[in-house]
Amino acid sequence: MNTQTNQPINQTNRQTRVLFSKMIPRMELSFFFVYPTQSERLYYTVKFPQEYKLPDAPLFFSKEWSVGKVIDFTAQKFKLRNENDKPSSKKLLLHSQDGDVLDMCRPLHSLLDVIPSGVTVLTLEYSQSHSHT
Numbered sequence: 001m002n003t004q005t006n007q008p009i010n011q012t013n014r015q016t017r018v019l020f021s022k023m024i025p026r027m028e029l030s031f032f033f034v035y036p037t038q039s040e041r042l043y044y045t046v047k048f049p050q051e052y053k054l055p056d057a058p059l060f061f062s063k064e065w066s067v068g069k070v071i072d073f074t075a076q077k078f079k080l081r082n083e084n085d086k087p088s089s090k091k092l093l094l095h096s097q098d099g100d101v102l103d104m105c106r107p108l109h110s111l112l113d114v115i116p117s118g119v120t121v122l123t124l125e126y127s128q129s130h131s132h133t
Contacts, residue, residue: 036062042108042117046074049092049125054078056121061108067094068104074124090126097121 041060048054057078061070068084071094075082083089084104094102096115102122108115115122 034062036060036064040064042112044115044117045121047121047123048078048080052078052080063109063112064107066105066107067102067111070094070108071104071124080124090128093125093127095123095125099123101127 040062042063043058043060046057046059048057059074061073065073071084071092072082074080075092080092082092084091094104096102097120098114100114102111102115
């Protein structure tokens with residue numbers, strides 16, 4: 001019996017509730033991060049901070065995403081500590097293959113000369129202070 005409507009819960013209602021309960025976590029992630037279309041994708045290999053002991057991961061991001069959004073997406077997907085919004089905490093930063101810190105506000109498409117798609121390894125590391133590329 002549904003306590004809110006005083007109607008019996010039939011099999012269809014039960015199946016619908018189960019379906020929605022499984023969708024909610026995926027919807028929360030995909031609502032914030034709309035997966036890019038094939039033509040918008042840029043492909044990179046990402047190295048994680050050493051403390052996580054995660055293997056390098058091949059990932060794709062939208063060329064329209066800022067570096068900050070790439071960091072947020074990757075941190076959420078791999079459950080990395082991300083306190084970039086707290087002024088006194090260590091920042092999770094994205095580095096080019098040359099070790100330069102990438103500016104969090106710049107969209108990826110504006111960095112293609114520095115980080116070409118397909119062959120570039122990007123590294124996530126924690127740092128207290130940084131300068132941007």
